[in-house]
Amino acid sequence: MFARGETILQLMERLAPKHYAVPDDKIGLQVGTAAREVRRVLVTLDVTPAVVEEAATIGAELIIAHHAVIFRPMAHLRTDTPSGALVADLLRKDIAVYISHTNLDTAEGGINDWMAEALELSGRDVLEEVHTDKLYKLAVFIPESHHEKVRNAMFAAGAGWIGNYSHCSFNIEGTGTFLPHEGSDPFIGAQGKLSEAREIRVETVVPLSAKKKVISAMLKVHPYEEVAYDLYSMDLKGRSFGLGRVGVLPAVETLDRFAERVKTALQVPFVRMVGDGAKPIRKVAVLGGSGAKYIRHAMFAGADVLVTGDIDFHSAQDALAAGMTLIDPGHHAEKIMKPNVASWLSEQLKEKGYATEVFASQVDTEPFRLR
Structure with missing residues (x-):
């Protein structure tokens, strides 16, 4: 017996309830229908043409993604634009898309907890209450x-x-x-x-x-x-419940050594750093996605360093002047959600006796390349 789409979405909302999302976040079912049986589910960070093709290849009727397919208001649905062509391809292949974004960031056992666990942080607290x-x-x-x-x-x-x-x-x-x-x-x-x-x-x-x-x-x-x-x-x-986590490392490390820990734990090829590499690090704030506006929250929480993505130049300058240390592993570090969501959802479905299979996407949706 395969689970219906509505059942799968109810399970996802048990993991990451919709009311945990920040106001006006684009979450929920964005494309297609949940009113049918689902044999296979694909979990991904982003929905790109390559991910849609991957879903079609494995026979997935449902994609669960972290980042929205429809993020900005669409004035029209034109198939000669990248966004319109993507939605048209999903409809043509009859693949539904469900988004779990800041509600998955906020949830206990969600993205920020997975990142904190990967970095071995204990005694965790919420960085910003939502x-x-x-x-x-x-x-x-x-x-x-x-x-x-x-x-x-x-x-x-x-x-x-x-x-x-x-x-x-x-x-x-x-x-x-x-x-x-x-x-x-x-x-x-x-x-x-x-x-x-x-x-x-x-x-x-x-x-x-x-x-x-x-x-x-x-x-x-x-x-x-x-x-x-x-x-x-x-x-x-x-x-x-809230965004980000603050916790402590098992032992004090230098910023340079901790940066290596971040690269290994979050499986990223490089990080950008702000601060003295010899600075001792014990208390760490971590926030998946774009966290530049949470630098002061991390300072107020007494963190020695904030690990977050998409740090802009001026925010980095302000942090340096304030004596705050930053490590930017990139927005794509949130890919940690793929195996974790897939594993959690698969266990829930098996526990209820459903034969629906859940796969973590193997497509790399990181837009940046290094030379």
Whole structure:
């Protein structure tokens, strides 16, 4: 059995929820349809003519990319322009394209975490907050016989986290009353008779990102035909998600030695550097993509160096004057997402019993060449 496109996109949005994206980012399904079975998926950083040909060659009906196919507004769809010809080729070959961009940058276990892990950074924190998970208080009434079963199902689905503490709840014993009417099938009591049941009111905290999953898990194992529960919005701040990561190296290294680590870990042929090569480096900020505007964020976080792409001349000058060290491995260092997304998605599909295959693109979409 092959997964439908909608199922695959739902899985991707579990990894990188859409609301994690920065405002106005071009994400989601951009070309084609998800309303069909998908035998093969191709994961790529960019969608280029060579990538489209690669997808067609392996028989992929869906491309998952990091960078948008349609980034700027298109006033027309002309096939005699590069952008128009690319979209026309995708439609001709019946290949859909789904974009996961800054939401994948922001997500825990996304691009910035993969880059930080590759550089062996520990004690990681977010560099720039983008989204804070809204919190809800869930209160549900459970018969004593199913108390632990329902509560544990909610915990397993993501409820009950307060800071670094999990399985947090408050439990109150009491008596519930109900009168089943015609057409009902009560777990306790009988139709037409006022019934009482020993119940436990369980209160726990649920983040927005896990709300649907927690409620679904609760309803699935709760024995009642009609489950009585309340959901309250809270003003308390939940977990923060954001762009970039800040962490520490296993040991102090010079900037020159750390630059070699960056080249090896991110698999790039060269890096550009700003700063003294002998400078000791321990605390590192990393941000995939273009991060010039986050130099001051890295300084404020106490980082010894910022690893990010697309550093322009004037930003480099300003950083040097401010005593901030930079390493630019290029925007294409985000290619780290290809094997990681492909592996994660493949595991999720197999776990659910789907035969859909996921491939990491082998096409090099780096536009720059060295001489």
